Amino acid sequence: MSEPIGAPGTARPGGRTARVREAVLRAAGDALVDNGLGGVDLAEVARRAGVGKTTVYRRWGTVPGLVADMLAEMAESSLPRADTGSLDADLAALAALNVATLTDERQGPLFKAVIAAATWDEPTAVALRGFYRARIAEWAPCVDLGIERGDVPEGTDAAEVIRAVSAPLYYRLLVSGDPLDADTGKRAAAAAAAAARLGAFVT
Amino acid sequence: MSEPIGAPGTARPGGRTARVREAVLRAAGDALVDNGLGGVDLAEVARRAGVGKTTVYRRWGTVPGLVADMLAEMAESSLPRADTGSLDADLAALAALNVATLTDERQGPLFKAVIAAATWDEPTAVALRGFYRARIAEWAPCVDLGIERGDVPEGTDAAEVIRAVSAPLYYRLLVSGDPLDADTGKRAAAAAAAAARLGAFVT
DNA sequence: CTTCTAAAGGAACTACAGTTTCATTAACAT
DNA sequence: ATGTTAATGAAACTGTAGTTCCTTTAGAAG
Numbered sequence: 001m002s003e004p005i006g007a008p009g010t011a012r013p014g015g016r017t018a019r020v021r022e023a024v025l026r027a028a029g030d031a032l033v034d035n036g037l038g039g040v041d042l043a044e045v046a047r048r049a050g051v052g053k054t055t056v057y058r059r060w061g062t063v064p065g066l067v068a069d070m071l072a073e074m075a076e077s078s079l080p081r082a083d084t085g086s087l088d089a090d091l092a093a094l095a096a097l098n099v100a101t102l103t104d105e106r107q108g109p110l111f112k113a114v115i116a117a118a119t120w121d122e123p124t125a126v127a128l129r130g131f132y133r134a135r136i137a138e139w140a141p142c143v144d145l146g147i148e149r150g151d152v153p154e155g156t157d158a159a160e161v162i163r164a165v166s167a168p169l170y171y172r173l174l175v176s177g178d179p180l181d182a183d184t185g186k187r188a189a190a191a192a193a194a195a196a197r198l199g200a201f202v203t
Numbered sequence: 204m205s206e207p208i209g210a211p212g213t214a215r216p217g218g219r220t221a222r223v224r225e226a227v228l229r230a231a232g233d234a235l236v237d238n239g240l241g242g243v244d245l246a247e248v249a250r251r252a253g254v255g256k257t258t259v260y261r262r263w264g265t266v267p268g269l270v271a272d273m274l275a276e277m278a279e280s281s282l283p284r285a286d287t288g289s290l291d292a293d294l295a296a297l298a299a300l301n302v303a304t305l306t307d308e309r310q311g312p313l314f315k316a317v318i319a320a321a322t323w324d325e326p327t328a329v330a331l332r333g334f335y336r337a338r339i340a341e342w343a344p345c346v347d348l349g350i351e352r353g354d355v356p357e358g359t360d361a362a363e364v365i366r367a368v369s370a371p372l373y374y375r376l377l378v379s380g381d382p383l384d385a386d387t388g389k390r391a392a393a394a395a396a397a398a399a400r401l402g403a404f405v406t
Numbered sequence: 407c408t409t410c411t412a413a414a415g416g417a418a419c420t421a422c423a424g425t426t427t428c429a430t431t432a433a434c435a436t
Numbered sequence: 437a438t439g440t441t442a443a444t445g446a447a448a449c450t451g452t453a454g455t456t457c458c459t460t461t462a463g464a465a466g
Contacts, residue, residue, distance in 0.1 A: 012433050012442050020444075036323025038267065041423065052445035057424065059443090064241065115377055116319035120239025129380035136379070163381070164394060167374035168367060174318055175373050176339070176366060177332035191367060191398035198401070200394040211413060218463055220413065244453065255415040260454065262413090 008059050023049040024056055025073055028066045033106055037063065037113040064121030071114050071127045081139045087146035088193045091165050094139055095185035098169050103180055108173070115174060136162045143196065153199045160201045164192040211262050226252040227259055228276055231269045236309055240266065240316040267324030274317050274330045284342045290349035291396045294368050297342055298388035301372050306383055311376070318377060339365045346399065356402045363404045367395040 027049035046053035060066040082093035118125040143158035230251035249256035263269040285296035321328040346361035
């Protein structure tokens with residue numbers, strides 16, 4: 001997250017500052033998983049982290065502020081894309097990875113919370129968009145390779161294909177509440193691949 | 204929303220009670236659109252509605268409680284499905300309707316808020332799932348008609364096709380933040396129809 | 407029209423999330 | 437090593453979201 005220059009934690013980011021950040025983000029994640037976004041208060045996070053609540057209020061200020069910083073943390077561990085030699089298998093791998101993340105006991109609630117926070121907090125929304133732009137860019141080459149192979153028509157919007165794989169999974173997680181399992185992932189990948197092959201994502 | 208029996212508003216739902224509910228839900232919608240889910244407090248809603256804040260706290264208690272009741276209200280105006288005689292056109296109509304709703308100045312933020320609230324409030328989540336189950340059931344016959352016509356293979360999961368149309372739109376609204384316009388809708392409908400025709404949604 | 411009481415309203419109260427102040431600790435530069 | 441000061445932490449403080457209590461209003465039933 002881009003804090004205003006001069007914000008606490010920017011001039012001496014080593015040692016204690018880093019340890020405090022780590023402890024607070026970890027505690028915030030725990031609180032988020034346990035209580036959901038609406039049930040988090042910063043004083044409790046501070047207590048869990050073994051840190052003065054003044055510090056938490058000073059450095060993050062609000063729950064969405066904290067959430068946005070967690071997202072910055074998550075963004076650093078980018079999932080490397082697959083390269084199996086076939087578009088279907090690559091997309092299936094992407095879907096499987098998404099399913100694994102979203103159904104993970106810890107990461108699932110975290111993603112839910114981040115997305116919920118982004119619906120009303122602009123800095124979180126900006127961070128979220130950046131996060132997914134990076135994720136989509138990481139995986140788009142799968143589709144470009146498919147175009148080179150002649151699997152998929154020229155002019156296909158690679159990003160759109162990647163989005164088409166993930167979308168049904170997030171839709172279930174956030175909106176319809178339908179079950180989300182390995183089979184769902186396979187179907188999402190297969191449907192996206194099929195549509196792409198037919199030129200449904202040609203710009 | 205199913206309030207516990209004996210809850211205020213159940214024994215004398217006519218006249219004033221109904222007017223109060225209407226005014227409060229309207230004010231809550233305004234507040235939600237203006238300030239987002241995180242910026243709503245019930246006292247302000249009460250003031251906007253010209254209603255005692257005691258009433259709001261007594262009948263709805265929390266912001267998600269209010270949001271869940273708004274959802275119940277929304278559920279009553281169900282969008283009737285199209286029946287154009289072609290699967291592609293029916294799905295395109297569904298997509299267009301979704302785009303119109305989600306980009307509407309008032310309804311868009313409302314849907315965002317409801318979905319966000321559902322990520323941590325279980326009653327809201329239950330109401331939301333019910334809402335979308337009904338929506339999906341309303342539109343599933345489009346696909347069944349397509350199967351009868353021979354457009355789409357036998358055994359295709361109709362609900363899954365409907366979800367495939369909506370999913371990319373919600374994904375953009377909530378997750379990736381990519382633009383959401385008529386063209387996006389058309390592409391989502393076309394991709395779902397294409398995948399369905401190839402049997403990607405056969406159970 | 408009268409009665410009964412569910413629901414709304416007003417105002418005082420309370421608890422606690424969030425702030426402010428200032429003393430203490432430890433990063434970084436030299 | 438030492439000095440400087442960024443960052444943390446403890447405690448006292450404050451504002452206000454949410455509750456409680458009691459009065460008033462107005463639906464429903466006869």
